Amino acid sequence: MNFNLSEEHIMIRDAARDFAQTELLPDVIERDDNQHFPKELVKKMGDLGFLGIMVDPKYGGSGMDAISYVLIMEELSKIDASASVIVSVNNSLVCYGLEAFGSEVQKQKFLTKLATGEFIGAFCLSEPEAGSDATSQKTSAIDKGDHYILNGTKNWITNGGRADVYLVIAQTDRDKGSHGINAFIVEKGTEGFHVGPKENKLGIRGSDTHTLQFNDVKIPKENRIGEDGSGFRFAMKTLSGGRIGIASQALGIAAGAYELALKYSKERKAFGTEICNHQAIAFKLADMYTDIEAARHLVMKAAWDKDQGNNYDVSSAVAKLYASKVAMEHTVEAVQIHGGNGFVKDYHVERLMRDAKITQIYEGTSEIQKIVISRSLIKQ
Numbered sequence: 001m002n003f004n005l006s007e008e009h010i011m012i013r014d015a016a017r018d019f020a021q022t023e024l025l026p027d028v029i030e031r032d033d034n035q036h037f038p039k040e041l042v043k044k045m046g047d048l049g050f051l052g053i054m055v056d057p058k059y060g061g062s063g064m065d066a067i068s069y070v071l072i073m074e075e076l077s078k079i080d081a082s083a084s085v086i087v088s089v090n091n092s093l094v095c096y097g098l099e100a101f102g103s104e105v106q107k108q109k110f111l112t113k114l115a116t117g118e119f120i121g122a123f124c125l126s127e128p129e130a131g132s133d134a135t136s137q138k139t140s141a142i143d144k145g146d147h148y149i150l151n152g153t154k155n156w157i158t159n160g161g162r163a164d165v166y167l168v169i170a171q172t173d174r175d176k177g178s179h180g181i182n183a184f185i186v187e188k189g190t191e192g193f194h195v196g197p198k199e200n201k202l203g204i205r206g207s208d209t210h211t212l213q214f215n216d217v218k219i220p221k222e223n224r225i226g227e228d229g230s231g232f233r234f235a236m237k238t239l240s241g242g243r244i245g246i247a248s249q250a251l252g253i254a255a256g257a258y259e260l261a262l263k264y265s266k267e268r269k270a271f272g273t274e275i276c277n278h279q280a281i282a283f284k285l286a287d288m289y290t291d292i293e294a295a296r297h298l299v300m301k302a303a304w305d306k307d308q309g310n311n312y313d314v315s316s317a318v319a320k321l322y323a324s325k326v327a328m329e330h331t332v333e334a335v336q337i338h339g340g341n342g343f344v345k346d347y348h349v350e351r352l353m354r355d356a357k358i359t360q361i362y363e364g365t366s367e368i369q370k371i372v373i374s375r376s377l378i379k380q
């Protein structure tokens, strides 16, 4: 067992760290305040290969492994989780979904542009009444021979107003339950497809989240992804990889807050010494470091499982469950260590605390991760 990163992995991590410090950090507070989508920065991340990290170079991707993906995600998320969720959704839900399950025509037409950042993608599963209970889709797609007619509403869609390509999950045969679901590619601007108002969120405010409405949208049959009835398995498998991305986002948020708290505690003085010398603070730092290291090992294990071709449904759920808990708990501690300064925007930790919460909600709540994990334990 080798815990060392390779020289290549270190280079990739350092490139992401450098990009986060020089490009993401300067205006991160302004983007959060004004819910400003980082359009120019997304373009730059595309140029660096961050939008198609694991995609085969023959489709325009960077051809890197999942370990590289989590290293990049951690570094971006330390500074700006709004930017990193764009990266995560594009990589693990949209690019992976198309590369693993799409036809060659779909890959040539859409994946090649998504992997380079020319296009941005969105993944549309959640509905007003079907978030965790993913089989209860109300959105329907009726088979009309050479095309489908899509009707319904999707909620909380990341990149919702900015995407060029939307992967939409819909019921095609209600009687067949999870086997009567399909995934479709819907292009921006298709007649009957409307983007609703932008959500005003607690955290990841620089990301673009919308409700989407589909009214009699005509989808050519060649835009169905995979075999008829494979949409639920498509969504579940894709979300397993997505959970590695969000686990690494949570890890980055926690590590970013810890690094800020450590630095602050070595500078701020109280009762005649730097506050890190007080046990009340020192013990917090030790707990933060320990839990973040544990989360990093779980995230790396899930990424390693993916790279090895092992099943990663459970390891990704474990990593997401734990890393998101650590992110929530320790961003609160980072604010506490900063005292009054932690409660104002300039010190960054209050934003990290707000951003941490979503990692316990999207791509499956913590309760959903426990369902995935416990079902597998009981089956053994």
Ligand code: CAA
Residues within 6 Å of the ligand: 089, 123, 125, 126, 131, 132, 133, 134, 135, 156, 157, 158, 178, 232, 233, 236, 237, 239, 240, 313, 362, 363, 364, 365, 368, 371, 372
């Ligand atoms: N891979 C392949 N197949 C899978 C699978 C996986 N990981 N998980 C389940 N399946 C298959 C099962 O084998 C089963 O197939 P058979 O009927 O042939 O046996 C079928 O799918 C149904 O499985 P379940 O009976 O386990 O399904 P369920 O209805 O009990 O649901 C669940 C299980 C874990 C609760 C699931 O619904 C789930 O993960 N829900 C959460 C959904 C979610 O993460 N939503 C987030 C939205 S996306 C988002 O947040 C994106 C964004 O913008 C950031």
